[in-house]
Amino acid sequence: LEDYLGVRLFDREKNRLQPTREGLQLGPEIRAISDRLRALKTAAMELESGRSREIMLRLAFPSSLSSTRIPKLVKNFLAANGPMRVEVASGSYLAIERMVADGEADLGFARLPLMSPGLKQEKILSSRVICALHNDHPKAGSRQLSVGDLKGQDLIMLNRERPVRHELEALFYKSGIRQRPLLEAHSVASACALAAQGLGIALVGEIIAREYATLPLQFIPLEPELPVAYALISGEKFPIPKAASLFLQSISDWV
Template sequence: MAEDSDVTISIRHIHAYDAIAATGSTIAAANELGVSQSNVSRLLQQLELYLGVRLFERDKNRLSPTREGLQIGPQIRAISDRLTSLKVMAQELEHGRSQEIPLRLAFPASLSVTLVPRLIKRFLRENGPARIEVKSGNYLSIERMIADDEADIGFTRLPESTLGLKHERLLPSRNICVLHRDHPLSGRDGLTVTDLKGNDLILLNNARPVRHELEALLYNHGLRQRPAIEAHSVGCACALAAEGLGIAVVGELIAREYTELPLAFVPLEPALTLNYALISSERAPLSKVAVAFLRCLEDWI
């Protein structure tokens, strides 16, 4: 059979072959595909012209594969299987359920071991299976993960230090005092800088801009003592306070994730505001699975 270079093969030709091979009849194949028998016969003829070989022989009202058809058939069916798989993948992507594209999250360690596991559990319960990657780091490293397309959604403190980031949600907060629930000051409705004098303080490390703002606040109100302990995360500071080692002055938004510890959370007066944000990259829109995850964050926000 000579090849016809003018024939253009489409998905319809592959589906027609697949149906004929499965049923052994152009009539049954037409019924399966919901088209006319003449349409199926024409598609088969065009496919045979394109390949340059006859794929089926008629044998008592039934189509049987030729020798060439037996050799080529598995490859044609493989194309059909790939097309079906491609369609399923596309539908999963459309509905945000594809496991081919992971949901990549970047959160500070203090939230990665508290908030994030709860959110992922809820997300999977409401949206079905998904492939998820959780990364942790300091705020600068999280920003770089987002900017370098190594994560889809990140959590940082404002103002950010990296260009090319988009604020998906703004998260206002404030500094509060976190202390053991048996501490003499734990029952107060608020603590002033004067109240902190003479108490061991637990502060976040001095590489952070918010630490400088806090020290300026303390200094302006006459408190010039050095911290008893410096911590590198809010979670660590809260754990230290839970051991009765001092009063931690940290951001309320993250500190409230540690309510299971024997702690009291008391506002600091005057208030020192903090602002956090959920961020993504300006260069690419969020995937549907990432948008769905953001919805799970609404109650927490």
């Protein structure tokens, strides 16, 4: 510091240092700079570790999860990693893909196969289609329900924009069943809520439907099994932030 300033700050007497007049005069400013450097180093370490209030972790999940599972996951994540700013956005799977691809979200939850370019699969979640029906439904005691068992039943299905809807219709067609659903829903949450009112049998993905186990519903496997795959995705053009990596680690049990 003396070399940098061009001023002698201490008089040296054997192993002792005594501040000079210049050292005494500049001491408060030097200490203020030193304190700022320590604060800067702490901030840099927080940024490097992904545990900084200055960085926002941006998540995008469908509404069926953002109002059920995600608050619990975020709570556990913050408890394990310290206070951090988190933003949770909701939307359709296509909207979530676009948010992640455009860098508006660090992590998103989408159904496979992906429809948008520029995305990377971080974690894959395997699931299947199940039947959600009211506890008092005549079929509620079944161990499984075949496509044939659904013939003539009031069905609740996701809207036609969903790939799973087309897969279900192809399954019905292969079994010789021509049947339109009584009700169409735009989310698993809505489909389960309708089924919980005794309005029919909802055909939904199990991993999301299980979030609504507190409703008066029975969840029964569909036969033949119709797989459904989801993925936690990030953008190919944007390196995944450390906060997002920490979040992925913290939800490994759920995945």
